[in-house]
Amino acid sequence: METKLEVTEILKRYSKDIDQEINSALETVDPETLRQASEHLVKAGGKKLRPSLAVLSAEAVGGEVKCALKTGAAVELIHTFSLIHDDIMDQDDKRRGKPSVHILWGEPMAILAGDTLFSKAFASVMKSEDDGVSPERILPALNTVVDSCVKICEGQALDMGFAGRMDVSEEEYLMMIFKKTAALIAAATKSGAILGGGTPEQVEALAEYGRLIGMAFQIQDDYLDVASNEEDLGKPVGSDIVEGKMTLLVVNALSKANDEDRQRLLTILKEEGDTNVPEAVEIMEKYGSIQYAWKVAQEDVNQAKQSLDILDDSPAKDALLRIADFVLERSH
Amino acid sequence: METKLEVTEILKRYSKDIDQEINSALETVDPETLRQASEHLVKAGGKKLRPSLAVLSAEAVGGEVKCALKTGAAVELIHTFSLIHDDIMDQDDKRRGKPSVHILWGEPMAILAGDTLFSKAFASVMKSEDDGVSPERILPALNTVVDSCVKICEGQALDMGFAGRMDVSEEEYLMMIFKKTAALIAAATKSGAILGGGTPEQVEALAEYGRLIGMAFQIQDDYLDVASNEEDLGKPVGSDIVEGKMTLLVVNALSKANDEDRQRLLTILKEEGDTNVPEAVEIMEKYGSIQYAWKVAQEDVNQAKQSLDILDDSPAKDALLRIADFVLERSH
Numbered sequence: 001m002e003t004k005l006e007v008t009e010i011l012k013r014y015s016k017d018i019d020q021e022i023n024s025a026l027e028t029v030d031p032e033t034l035r036q037a038s039e040h041l042v043k044a045g046g047k048k049l050r051p052s053l054a055v056l057s058a059e060a061v062g063g064e065v066k067c068a069l070k071t072g073a074a075v076e077l078i079h080t081f082s083l084i085h086d087d088i089m090d091q092d093d094k095r096r097g098k099p100s101v102h103i104l105w106g107e108p109m110a111i112l113a114g115d116t117l118f119s120k121a122f123a124s125v126m127k128s129e130d131d132g133v134s135p136e137r138i139l140p141a142l143n144t145v146v147d148s149c150v151k152i153c154e155g156q157a158l159d160m161g162f163a164g165r166m167d168v169s170e171e172e173y174l175m176m177i178f179k180k181t182a183a184l185i186a187a188a189t190k191s192g193a194i195l196g197g198g199t200p201e202q203v204e205a206l207a208e209y210g211r212l213i214g215m216a217f218q219i220q221d222d223y224l225d226v227a228s229n230e231e232d233l234g235k236p237v238g239s240d241i242v243e244g245k246m247t248l249l250v251v252n253a254l255s256k257a258n259d260e261d262r263q264r265l266l267t268i269l270k271e272e273g274d275t276n277v278p279e280a281v282e283i284m285e286k287y288g289s290i291q292y293a294w295k296v297a298q299e300d301v302n303q304a305k306q307s308l309d310i311l312d313d314s315p316a317k318d319a320l321l322r323i324a325d326f327v328l329e330r331s332h
Numbered sequence: 333m334e335t336k337l338e339v340t341e342i343l344k345r346y347s348k349d350i351d352q353e354i355n356s357a358l359e360t361v362d363p364e365t366l367r368q369a370s371e372h373l374v375k376a377g378g379k380k381l382r383p384s385l386a387v388l389s390a391e392a393v394g395g396e397v398k399c400a401l402k403t404g405a406a407v408e409l410i411h412t413f414s415l416i417h418d419d420i421m422d423q424d425d426k427r428r429g430k431p432s433v434h435i436l437w438g439e440p441m442a443i444l445a446g447d448t449l450f451s452k453a454f455a456s457v458m459k460s461e462d463d464g465v466s467p468e469r470i471l472p473a474l475n476t477v478v479d480s481c482v483k484i485c486e487g488q489a490l491d492m493g494f495a496g497r498m499d500v501s502e503e504e505y506l507m508m509i510f511k512k513t514a515a516l517i518a519a520a521t522k523s524g525a526i527l528g529g530g531t532p533e534q535v536e537a538l539a540e541y542g543r544l545i546g547m548a549f550q551i552q553d554d555y556l557d558v559a560s561n562e563e564d565l566g567k568p569v570g571s572d573i574v575e576g577k578m579t580l581l582v583v584n585a586l587s588k589a590n591d592e593d594r595q596r597l598l599t600i601l602k603e604e605g606d607t608n609v610p611e612a613v614e615i616m617e618k619y620g621s622i623q624y625a626w627k628v629a630q631e632d633v634n635q636a637k638q639s640l641d642i643l644d645d646s647p648a649k650d651a652l653l654r655i656a657d658f659v660l661e662r663s664h
Binding site for chain 2: 160
């Protein structure tokens, strides 16, 4: 009987090679302070899910691990860059259980550290030539990655524009999380497939897979904030409500609620403190918004898995299917 | 009799095409606020010297204007990105006579606008494929541009590290301005030469030309701050001294002065206000540091021009020679 693939085991397979690529991308950064500030968050852990997705996508279309390692590392560098700049913009003092880069080195150095990671990411993709990848594959892979960077910026701008607005539509919300979160995951899988030599159909299928698990990942985050417990979450239940954040649950509840419930939910979202979080959850429950978010995430994952139907069976494909399920199994 | 080429005329030749490339790179940015914040500084003027250098370099090796336009635009976008982020880091409220991006839109949106320009710059280089440039040329051109971005970050970090230090060596200072200023100008000329199909020797010559006029440009800025007048400068003479900035003049004077003059100069650099600026200038004059900076800039320009000796004569080569001289003719 086959043992169920553990996602942590899958991610562990490539982590050493990926870490090595990230290290070699950053080790030459000079002066020392800039190097330390740039390395801090990358070395503070993280599952390295995105780079693994790039490598698995390359393998799933018959390519070698090697051809996608430097691009996988690049995607992780871009992810880290966006976290560093987001933490400055959102004035978040902690990340991955450690003080944010701007808390440790100040905002100017944190801005620069982000810019450095960004530059090094593109350099890393281009170095794929050293691994025998042709310019004809590197260029479209890089295009994919660069395009996702534009989207990350646009997604963050959309998210910032939501602050104080209480009439965000579901469509707007989904566009925001697509750009802010899903586009980079889609770039990881799509560029991996390109570098691995996938056919246009395979490349599109893996891009779609990445986009859908990216969407599900964010929506599941929204869901867990209300449906999980403090121990698993590592933070109090309903933090998003306290912060007045737009989530799929909130957007959905606001669109369905009667005037009275709608006004009450808006009031709770705007007020300070967590006293009325249970009441907000009750309103979302009343209109089926918690269940709705869970269902949307579930459907995204199912569609993500279906999009891989056109691929031949392989251990890499199995791993990708497993990762899709894992997105929903998370409790934090 | 031939009229002396006017640099403003040279720059005007390509400005329409360059502006069009920049516009088309940014016009799709969404949401609107992000697009406006991203466009603000690019549209606030600027001589567009860097893109013109890219195009002239392509022409000087026998290439067409078209092949380097999108990369020239990219270099201008990167230049603008670095100005926006630098203004946040240095808390500069004005740029090109207008309020800085972070003054108009706030720091978070200014960080994002910079990141957006950065992303769009790389996208622009890659779109050179639409102009018939092969991936084999685009990739090394992009590599050159990306490498200069890493250097810009490192140069800014070095510059920040100089604050409060009074023992900066000439070598350290020259490395800083190479990375912060000259590397991007060298990237413009080098990538232009690559895209225009230059031989490795031609590419190296144009890279060297760009590096040297970039160095001269910054050193001339240092020189003019003391040697020019308020009317031409558009700001009071000796602003660098008031700000306590490291310049080639200061670094040189500190290395040559006797203990007494050295201490006095350090005191003036550290103190607020402009009362003792004339005394600082006197000390720099006493040790020949003003003349020294002018000489270094002069030599850099001469070497820059010599490095073009290997190119066949052409209007583009003439224009590059003319621009090199122009670096020293500026009075502001």
